[in-house]
Amino acid sequence: MVKSCQGMVVWLAAVGSVLSVQQAVPARAASPFVSDATPGQLPKTVAPLAYTIDLTPDLKRLSLRGHETVRIALAGPTDTLVLNQAGLTLASATVDGVAAHITQDEALQTATFQLPHPLTAGEHTLVVDYTGPIPQTPNGIYYNDYTDRAGQHRRMLVTQFEVADARRMFPGWDEPSFKAHFTLSVTLPDDLVPLSNMPVATAAPAGEGLRRTTFQPTPRMSTYLLALVAGDMASTAGRAEGTPVRTYAPAGQEKDGTYATQSAVTILPYYNSYFGVRYPLPKLDMIAIPGNYEAGAMENWGAITFIDDAVLYDPQLSAPSTKERVFLVVAHEMAHQWSGDLVTMAWWDDLWLNEGFATWMETRALDRFNPTWEIWPRQHEDRERAMAQDALPTTHPIQHPIHDISEASSAFDSISYQKGSQVIRMLESWLGKDTFRAGMRRYMKAHAYGNATSQDLWNALSAVSGRNVGVVARTFTEQPGIPLVQVARHCTAGRSVLTLRQERFTIHDPFPQPLTWQVPVVAGAPGVPSHRVVLGTDPATLSFPGCGQAITVNVGENGYYRAQYDALGLAALRTGFARLSPAERANVLGDQFALFEAGRAPLAEYLSFVALLPTTGERSTAVWQEVVTHLLQIDRMERDTPSRAAFRAFARGVLAPAFTRLGWEEKKGEPLPEAMLRPQIIAALASLNDPDVITQGLTRFDAWQRHPDSLPSGLVGPVAGIAGQYGSSADFDALARLLRQAPDTESKLRLFAALAHTHDPAQVEHAALLATDGRIPNGRIVRALAQLARESEQPEAVWRIVLARQATIRQRLTPGGQAMLLPAVAAQSNDPATGAALMADPASRASAGARQEARKAEDQIGQTVELTGRTHTAVAEWLATLAASPATAPEGMRVFLERLPSRSP
Secondary structure (H helix, E strand, O other): OEOOOOOOOOOOOOOOOOHHHHHOOOHHHHOOOOHHHOOOOOOOOEEEEEEEEEEEEEOOOOEEEEEEEEEEEEOOOEEEEEEEOOOOEEEEEEEOOEEOEEEEEOOOOEEEEEEEEEEOOEEEEEEEEEEEEOOOOOOEEEEEEEEOOOOOEEEEEEEEOOOOOHHHOOOEOOOOOOOEEEEEEEEEEOOOEEEEOOOEEEEEEOOOOEEEEEEOOOOOEOHHHOOEEEEOEEEEEEEEOOEEEEEEEEOOOHHHHHHHHHHHHHHHHHHHHHHOOOOOOOOEEEEEEOOOOOOOEEOOOOEEEEEHHHOOOOOOOOOHHHHHHHHHHHHHHHHHOOEOOOEEEOOHHHHHHHHHHHHHHHHHHHHHHOHHHOHHHHOHHHHHHHHHHHOOOOOOOOOOOOOOHHHHHHOOOOHHHHHHHHHHHHHHHHHOHHHHHHHHHHHHHHHOOEEEOHHHHHHHHHHHHOOOHHHHHHHHHOOOOEEEEEEEEEEEOOEEEEEEEEEEEOOOOOOOOOOOOOEEEEEEEOOEEEEEEEEOOOOEEEEEEEOOOOOEOEHHHOOOOEEEEOHHHHHHHHHOHHHOOHHHHHHHHHHHHHHHHOOOOOHHHHHHHHOOHHHHOOOOHHHHHHHHHHHHHHHHHOOOOOOHHHHHHHHHHHHHHHHHHHOOOOOOOOOHHHHHHHHHHHHHHHHOOOHHHHHHHHHHHHHHHHOHHHOOHHHHHHHHHHHHHHOOHHHHHHHHHHHHHOOOHHHHHHHHHHHOOOOOHHHHHHHHHHHHOOOOOHHHHHHHHHHHHHHOOOHHHHHHHHHHHHHHHHOOOOHHHHHHHHHHHHOOOOOHHHHHHHHHOHHHHOOHHHHHHHHHHHHHHHHHHHHHHHHHHHHHHHHHHHHHOHHHOOHHHHHHHHHHHHHOO
16 A cells, blocks of 8 residues: 665675574564464454455445355354454344354454354354445545536545455454455446456346446455445556556546556566566456545555546646656555565564565666666655654654554554665665565465565575575564664775774654664775675774775665764765765765754754755756755744744755756656656745745746646646745635636645645635645545645644644544544644643544554654754854855855855845
């Protein structure tokens, strides 16, 4: 589910002992899959073998009737069956024709069937009749109302079962280790197109205006992968190595699925080869859900569902970034057809096996078929997102105990996705791409149609590589946090000698647990062969010819660790910065800013690297994205300070060369990364109060309102954002009107992002109402409110609005969305009182997942408060130093100082 290569190497040092780490983690974490040892709520003594489910949904009364037959296997005699249900009403149940007494527990989401006599070990048949609701909240089986391109009201039936919502459509064993076959039948109006995991087996009239459709039996799979969608849909079609591939969209929009279909047809043969197991289903459908959808996409086997802006691409209306996003999300969900669907994690504590791998694989696929898109260097953003969470006290290991489904929902975070992906990237670099692929093929074949744990993957990789992979990997997956590689450098006899030591890198953590990793380090410099070492408890020494070269200890940014260089190493990196690869330049910048966040280095060190960019002709989108992110972060923290105007002038001077090169107008044949960078640079300059950009943006907005074709799709976002922040009240009203009229999710979210830039208190309240009154898809409400709190620079005002309206807002949210509502908004604040209010709110104690999210938000607020105070001092001191001694400043800073008087507001 989406919430976006090097050869074999010889390492210089053997892997050291990690006994102390292994002793700190549960023994279960290092065990292969064993059904009886797998966590979960339900007894393992009863298992489903095959479900036959017959549904009759009523899309007018918003209810469903169900009849199911389940073939089950008992390990031993029992007179009691316990399975999952949520919100259903179970009318009757029999086992082998004998009636059972039914007890339902809504708090536990279970049903218990008590039989008059014990059943014997072996196979039996359970039959259940039941009814249930079809709600609007996007989990379980739900309805989705939308307006089509012709302006007609439509209703669609949708399912979303991950983490544990299949139980809302049928009673069953709703845990990933209980795999079974499913034969699904559904009776619906005959003008709707029904889709499920498998092709249609039969379809026949079932009364006036109705049709009963039965789908072919599925392979053995987990409940959360079952899917049912029905609506007024049409498709584009393709074929890949004999497999039909279709992208379904609301009728009238099917052509916007062409790019996704083409992408899937390209990717499928690659995955067939990579995994060594051909795609095992007879068809692959991809289904666009207009609006009311919480995930980005869901990997239902053979029937992948997407929120529409993650799978539909209109070259005339979509932003350039949408093209890349569609490819990445399609590649991600298709990777799940093997890693997640064919082989499924045993329990949610190994969620990263699904999500981390699919996140890594999506990048690998995009790079293979679009090598000019600079995707690996731009993975730096994902790395920074993961490390920002992983450095705080409330982080958690990639593999961590999940006690209930609310905790499972909260595990879909940057640690499972981005950190998991980065760790896999590091392991592939260590083992070599061919060896890693051989291990994945072995893993897939060994566990096909079954379940696996992380240890099963380590065993497969160890078997093909001859290395004890687990002894390295487990230090990154079974304990939290980030290694920091300390680099001391000196010159001896014309050679640079580096001494590497490690410790834990933390931010805002007064009592960090001391941890040790086995860190695969790759060190090198431009034109110099790389050295490789696995850094453990003992220091490691590396030697390079020459004394002045820019040596990094994370070549290609393939490693998941921070690096801190001494003064000599930093000076060499600064001198040779432009000769590093784009990934390495982004890496140095990201690490330097993080060191400031951690209180380990002055902000001036980061800014001294940033100040080089106007003179080096920087062209890498990855580097500019890194710089824009942190310049805007500093700017937000500088709110209401005397030094903000001068800092903004500096930041504008840094970005000016990139803007001069890119300009306002798209260039024919320009690389996609540059087309994506242009709106980011324009939006950043506007946020930094660049008068020329603001004037141009408002002029273009006026023209766009009169002539919509006057503005390229890639500029709609930044131009609308300028109008939202700097325009008149009439401009704000125009944006709100366009939002209400927007026909698709991409347009709605783009226009709301523009409204979120307002700093006017009344407009902030208006935007908050637009986010929660049905204009924004239910699954995007929480993100929209958090965006408004951040971009408006009025997080406390948004917090008060949400507190006052939370009962109404929660009616549109899933349980996971409800757990995130208050923490997502509060986390944008730098007021400790907001953190205290969050922790005191009863909603923050409603579930284990809600408690986790609230603690993370409180932690984030504390970190922001502390960092903001240090930033105010650091920025003021740095600017004063420059003004006092301009002649001693590095060249890049001198360029800035020359521009400062004329560019200051």
